[in-house]
Amino acid sequence: MSLPGWKQLPIGVVILNPGNSVEYKTGEWRTLRPEIDQEKCIRCRTCWTFCPEGAILEVSEPYKTKAGREFKLTYKVNYEHCKGCGICSNECPAKAIAMVEEVI
Ligand code: SF4
Ligand code: SF4
Numbered sequence: 001m002s003l004p005g006w007k008q009l010p011i012g013v014v015i016l017n018p019g020n021s022v023e024y025k026t027g028e029w030r031t032l033r034p035e036i037d038q039e040k041c042i043r044c045r046t047c048w049t050f051c052p053e054g055a056i057l058e059v060s061e062p063y064k065t066k067a068g069r070e071f072k073l074t075y076k077v078n079y080e081h082c083k084g085c086g087i088c089s090n091e092c093p094a095k096a097i098a099m100v101e102e103v104i
Contacts (some may be wrong), residue, residue, distance in 0.1 A: 005042060006101075012025070019054075023052075025061055025080050025081065026053060026082070026083040026092045027055075027079050027081055027082050027083065027084075029082045029083050029084070030079075030082060030083055030084030030102050031075070031084055031101070031102055032084045032086060032098070032099040032100065032101060032102060033079065033082065033084055033100055033101075033102045034082065034084070034086070034088050034089050034095075034097045034098070034099055035097065035098050035099075035100055036076065036077065036096055036097050037096045037097070037098065038040065038065075038076055038096075039065050039066060040094050040095065040096035041074075041075060041094060041096040042093070042094045042096070043071050043073050043075065044094070045058070046088075046091050046092060046093060046095060047075060047088035047091065047092055047097060048075060050087050050088060051082075051088050051096075052085065052087065053081045053082060053083055053085075054078075054081065055077060055078045055079075055081040055082035055083075056075055056076070056077060056088060057075065057076045057077070057078050058073055058075060059068055059073065059074045059075070059076055060072065060073060061073070061074040062074075084099070084102065086099050096099050
């Protein structure tokens with residue numbers, strides 16, 4: 001993909017096409033990646049609420065813990081857009097999200 005030169009950018013670098021952020025894979029910036037421990041996750045939705053990238057996915061996928069607790073939802077990370085800021089991990093009340101070194 002060839003990128004535009006600076007002379008081709010709109011004045012003020014304004015965004016002319018709203019909603020185009022999905023085209024930018026901010027996951028490429030990441031040095032740490034969040035990993036959700038489904039056994040610890042209590043499905044509180046806090047990570048989904050706080051993620052500035054909208055990179056936490058709420059998936060209609062049932063999950064049963066080893067202790068027998070059943071959930072109808074599963075929270076997952078969209079690694080194409082997660083930039084590894086760690087906010088989800090910091091806010092998770094169940095300490096279910098570990099930030100681990102990204103290995104490419
Ligand atoms: S904040 Fe933690 S406990 Fe709550 S849904 Fe996200 S991972 Fe699960
Ligand atoms: S690390 Fe940051 S960008 Fe990635 S899922 Fe968590 S809050 Fe969102």
